[in-house]
Amino acid sequence: MPTDLKFQPSIHQLLSVRLSSVRDELFEVVDRRNQQMMPWAPAEGMRTISGQLVEIAITEVQIATQLTSDRWIPDEDAKSLLGDCQSLENLRHQLVIIRNQTLCYLDSLSSEDLNELVDVRTMGLPGVPRAEVFRSLAQHEYYHLGQLISYLWLRGDHPYKW
Numbered sequence: 001m002p003t004d005l006k007f008q009p010s011i012h013q014l015l016s017v018r019l020s021s022v023r024d025e026l027f028e029v030v031d032r033r034n035q036q037m038m039p040w041a042p043a044e045g046m047r048t049i050s051g052q053l054v055e056i057a058i059t060e061v062q063i064a065t066q067l068t069s070d071r072w073i074p075d076e077d078a079k080s081l082l083g084d085c086q087s088l089e090n091l092r093h094q095l096v097i098i099r100n101q102t103l104c105y106l107d108s109l110s111s112e113d114l115n116e117l118v119d120v121r122t123m124g125l126p127g128v129p130r131a132e133v134f135r136s137l138a139q140h141e142y143y144h145l146g147q148l149i150s151y152l153w154l155r156g157d158h159p160y161k162w
Contacts, residue, residue, distance in 0.1 A: 010111070011111060011114050011131050012106065012107065012109070012111075012114070015106055015114075015131060015134045015135065015138075016103060016106060016107075018134075018135065018138045019099065019102065019103060019106070019134065019137065019138050020099075020103070022138050022141045022142050022145065023095070023099050023141070025142075025145055026056070026095070026141060026145050026148070027092070027095075028162070029145060029148045029149055029152065030053070030088070030091075030092055030095075030148075032152055032157060032162075033049060033088060033152075034088065035087070035088050035089075037049050037088075037155075038050040038086055038087075038088055039086070040151070040155075041151075042150075042151060042154050047147075049148065049151060050085055050086050050088075050091065052144050052147055052148050052151075053088075053091045053092075053095070053148075054079060054082065054085050054091065055144055056095065056140070056141050056144050057078075057082055057091065057094055057095055057098055058075055058078035058079050058082070059137070059140055060098050060099070060102060060137060060141075061073060061078040061081060061082075061098060062075075062078050063120065063133060063136075063137055064098070064101060064102050064105060065078075066120055067105070067118065067120070067130065067133060068105060082094045102134075102137070106134060109130065113130060114129065114130050114131040114134075115129050115130070115131065116129065116130050117129060117130075118130050118133065120133050120136075
């Protein structure tokens with residue numbers, strides 16, 4: 001497949017593709033699960049399947065809220081916004097809504113906005129370019145996606161055969 005080597009994607013395009021592709025991959029994994037699997041974890045002390053999905057969702061809610069209103073939502077408050085955290089259908093629906101809101105916010109930003117330094121609690125630095133926060137959000141989701149893939153594999157659903 002030939003590519004146009006002169007094409008120069010914008011930061012907006014790169015971030016949007018990164019956020020969309022990780023969510024598509026997450027849903028590929030989520031759609032291989034059923035409601036009965038939600039309380040399962042591979043070992044004592046590990047997050048359950050629902051716990052992994054909640055972690056992905058609340059982190060995005062917290063980061064988006066901090067970017068848009070400069071306030072931090074505690075975990076329990078963010079979690080309460082999700083509704084039934086044991087329902088696979090509800091969590092999938094909430095993940096769609098949350099990502100759409102994040103992408104709308106991203107689309108509202110200028111290139112200058114994406115380069116502006118922001119103070120985001122989860123980054124551990126006094127300031128990072130706003131674009132980096134979106135990259136970090138995708139990285140966080142990929143981390144938990146990898147865990148969920150491992151969970152499936154442990155249950156006999158071999159990811160290389162998908």
